[in-house]
Amino acid sequence: MSKFFSSRFIIIIVTLAIIIGISLWVLPNAVPLIIAFITALILDPLVRLATRRLNIKRSLAVLLTFILFLCFLGASSYFIVTKVVTEVVKIGENAPVYINEISDAFSKLEANFSDASEDLPQEFVDEINNQVTVLLSDAKNVLTEYDTVKKLTGIIANIPNYLVSLVVYLIALFLFMIAIPNIKKEFYTFLTPETADKVTFMTSRLSYVISGFFKAQFLVSIIIFIVSFIGLLIIAPEVAFIMSLIIWIIDFIPIIGSIAILAPWSIFHLLTGDIALGTKLAILAAILLIIRRTVEPKVMGHHIGLSPLSTLIAMYLGLKLLGFLGFFIGPVILIAFNSAREAGIIKLNFKI
Structure with missing residues (x-):
């Protein structure tokens, strides 16, 4: 057991604990940078492949890979956004139909309940009616308290922050893609x-x-x-x-x-x-x-x-x-x- 709890093992555990502690503090505030670094690591094999196959410098290979990544990101975003907007518009156009279906459904449920409750004790029917009334009232309160306009305003107000995060992500991604060899070299010096x-x-x-x-x-x-x-x-x-x-x-x-x-x-x-x-x-x-x-x-x-x-x-x-x-x-x-x-x-x- 003394071999298992060696000084080297304890140092590794303590180091990992410190790294995890710092990470839990830093991670929430550095999400764009972390995602950029992970993306750079994922794209690095493509950069090395372009360097070997095209016989070009790494900086040019990074630029080509980065441009291809931007094209892929832009095309995917455009396709998804246009499709989503189109489908949402269709759903909006059919909203009256859905509302009518919901109203008809409640009418059918009410009629079925009335037919089924004819032979039931009046106290039981009254209790069911009270519970349904409370349920509908609670649902109405939830919908009333949920300030949709305020939520949308908050999302719109955060758009500049999202754009800043996107710009930071793209810039950090490009710089990380260039600096990965130096980062590895500096790390191995320790x-x-x-x-x-x-x-x-x-x-x-x-x-x-x-x-x-x-x-x-x-x-x-x-x-x-x-x-x-x-x-x-x-x-x-x-x-x-x-x-x-x-x-x-x-x-x-x-x-x-x-x-x-x-x-x-x-x-x-x-x-x-x-x-x-x-x-x-x-x-x-x-x-x-x-x-x-x-x-x-x-x-x-x-x-x-x-x-x-x-x-x-x-x-x-x-x-x-x-x-x-x-x-x-x-x-x-x-x-x-x-x-x-x-x-x-x-x-x-x-x-x-």
């Missing part, structure tokens, strides 16, 4: 040759598995989007794209996922009497949930080198301990630990 070799192995392993992690997330999200889009083309083609896009975005939220959209949608149609549409939406929600829970651990394990069981445990514990971000941080911590152990930085060669 290490002994033996430690440098171990860290090199660990970072190469980490870069491989982290890229595999994001690749796995992307593949799973693409599967979710395709299945939801095809399903909604059959079920509700008029809102297929916008709803599948919303489902794709919401599905990144662990545990909740696509259920947060499809379940209320399905319940609404079941209550309004459209049993067929409500059932189809419920089936689609179940299919998406099964795909997410079965495919994700396998795809993640394949791309990041962890077994499906280890991946599932890491994601679950990360989610419970750290919340939403822990769903992604959990596997990364496990990957970092395994990489450090493989590199010999952390040794667990003890027996009880």
Whole structure:
């Protein structure tokens, strides 16, 4: 046990604790810079590939890669925004129809309840009426207290901050892409040759598995989007794209996922009497949930080198301990630990 709790191990643990403590304080205030650095690391292989294949200087390769990234970002944003605006306008045009459907649904529910309550005790009927009245009153109060104009004003007022963050992100991304070799060089000056070799192995392993992690997330999200889009083309083609896009975005939220959209949608149609549409939406929600829970651990394990069981445990514990971000941080911590152990930085060669 004395070998396990060596001075080197204690130094590593203390250093990691200090780094984590500083990170928890800095992270909320440096999100654009952190995202820019991570993006630069992701794009660095493309920069090196362009340098080798085109036989050009790194600065020119960085410029070309940065321009391509901007084009991709701009094209994606334009496509998504135009589609979203178009679909929102369609939904707005059909809003009166939806309102009439809701009114008809309440009328049907009221009529059905009146028919069903004829043989019930009057006290029970009165209690149900009171509870429904309280429920509707609470809903009205919630809607009244929710100041939509104030919320929209707050979002509009923060647009300059969002633009500043975007500009800082793009500038920092370009500078990080140029400075990555120097950052690595400066970092290795603080290490002994033996430690440098171990860290090199660990970072190469980490870069491989982290890229595999994001690749796995992307593949799973693409599967979710395709299945939801095809399903909604059959079920509700008029809102297929916008709803599948919303489902794709919401599905990144662990545990909740696509259920947060499809379940209320399905319940609404079941209550309004459209049993067929409500059932189809419920089936689609179940299919998406099964795909997410079965495919994700396998795809993640394949791309990041962890077994499906280890991946599932890491994601679950990360989610419970750290919340939403822990769903992604959990596997990364496990990957970092395994990489450090493989590199010999952390040794667990003890027996009880």
